[in-house]
Amino acid sequence: DIQLTQAPSSLSASVGDRVTITCRASQNINKYLNWYQQKPGKAPKLLIHSASNLQTGVPSRFSGSGSGTDFTLTLSGVQPEDFASYYCQQSLSFPRTFGQGTKLEIK
Amino acid sequence: EVGLVESGGGLVEPGGSLRLSCTASGAPMRNYAMNWVRQTPGKGLEWISYINNSGKGTYYADSVKGRFTISRDNARNSLYLQMNSLRAEDTAMYYCVSSALAMVPKFDSWGQGTLVTVSS
Numbered sequence: 001d002i003q004l005t006q007a008p009s010s011l012s013a014s015v016g017d018r019v020t021i022t023c024r025a026s027q028n029i030n031k032y033l034n035w036y037q038q039k040p041g042k043a044p045k046l047l048i049h050s051a052s053n054l055q056t057g058v059p060s061r062f063s064g065s066g067s068g069t070d071f072t073l074t075l076s077g078v079q080p081e082d083f084a085s086y087y088c089q090q091s092l093s094f095p096r097t098f099g100q101g102t103k104l105e106i107k
Numbered sequence: 108e109v110g111l112v113e114s115g116g117g118l119v120e121p122g123g124s125l126r127l128s129c130t131a132s133g134a135p136m137r138n139y140a141m142n143w144v145r146q147t148p149g150k151g152l153e154w155i156s157y158i159n160n161s162g163k164g165t166y167y168a169d170s171v172k173g174r175f176t177i178s179r180d181n182a183r184n185s186l187y188l189q190m191n192s193l194r195a196e197d198t199a200m201y202y203c204v205s206s207a208l209a210m211v212p213k214f215d216s217w218g219q220g221t222l223v224t225v226s227s
Contacts, residue, residue, distance in 0.1 A: 034213045036152075043202055043217035044152065050211040087152055091212040094166040096142070096154035 002026055002090050006099035012107040017078050021102045023071040023088035032092035035064055035073045038101075039084045047086075048073065078104070109134040109216050111203045116221030123193050123225070129186040129203030129218055137181040140206040142214065143188050145199035145223075153199075156188065160208075171197075193225045 003026035013019045023033065031051040036044040046055045048064035051071055061076045075082055083106050088099040115127040127143070143156045156177040157166040165177050176189040186203055203218040 032211050034211070036214070038152075043220055044214070045217070046213055046215055049209070049213040089152075089154075089214070094157065095168045096157070096212075098152040098154070101151045 001095055002029060002093060002097055004088050004090055004097055004099040006086075006088055006102050008102060009100065010103040010105060012105045013078050014107045015078055015080060017107075019075045019078055019104065021073045021086055021088075021104075023066075023073070023099050025069045025071070025090060028068050029090050029092040031067050032090055033064075033066070033071050034089045034091060035062075036087045036089065037082075037084050038087065044087065075104075080106075109136065109139060109205050111205060111216055111218035113201065113203045113218040113221035116201060116223045118224045118226065119193055120227050121194060121225055124189070124191045125193065125223060127188040127190065127201055127203075127221055127223070131184040131186070131205070135181070136179065136184040136186065136205075138207065139215075140208075140212070141177075141179060141186045142204040142206060143175075143177060143186075144202045144204050144214065144217075145197075146202070146220075147196075147199045157206075158186070190223070193223075195225050197223060198225045199223060 005024045033051045035048040038044040052064045063074045065072050086102045110132040113129045155168045158177045162179045174192045178187045200220040202220045204214045205216045206212045
């Protein structure tokens with residue numbers, strides 16, 4: 001199975017900050033990497049697919065990059081509604097796997 | 108984008124069975140591969156099962172293989188998860204999730220989830 005390791009597991013930020021979350025895969029997954037946002041009590045929501053493609057309707061302050069084993073989710077100018085948990089997920093092979101998540105909290 | 112609504116969750120004793128359902132609206136379910144993803148309270152996400160558009164191809168996580176069965180009825184726009192031999196560790200929120208045909212499969216739309224609690 002492909003393991004995904006996210007870092008950090010939690011971070012604190014202020015509104016307007018730039019934050020970066022990383023996701024490392026245990027093997028080469030090319031660009032088969034997606035990012036999701038989950039707010040408390042809600043289902044996850046797709047943010048970025050294929051490592052760097054913004055899902056329709058997602059604000060442009062979100063961006064993704066990377067390929068192979070190392071990936072990054074960046075929020076440029078955190079907004080109050082962005083405080084949530086973020087997960088990476090690989091779609092190269094079954095079983096589909098998720099990172100353990102990163103909780104973004106208000107400083 | 109397809110809308111998804113799960114049902115069928117509840118409290119069940121260890122060793123018991125439960126059948127989850129998911130109904131699609133806004134687009135024909137036959138256009139999507141479908142998945143079940145679960146999340147234990149306060150924990151992360153775990154993909155547990157996949158079924159292709161036709162229903163002829165399925166995959167399972169090792170944690171549920173042999174106990175859970177995914178199926179679909181495209182005529183009814185419905186997805187199912189038959190869960191047998193339930194264990195305490197199956198306690199979780201279960202999400203029905205669609206995957207539109209794409210080069211890189213992704214979990215496009217999620218239902219609101221249905222809670223399964225396995226306890227005596």
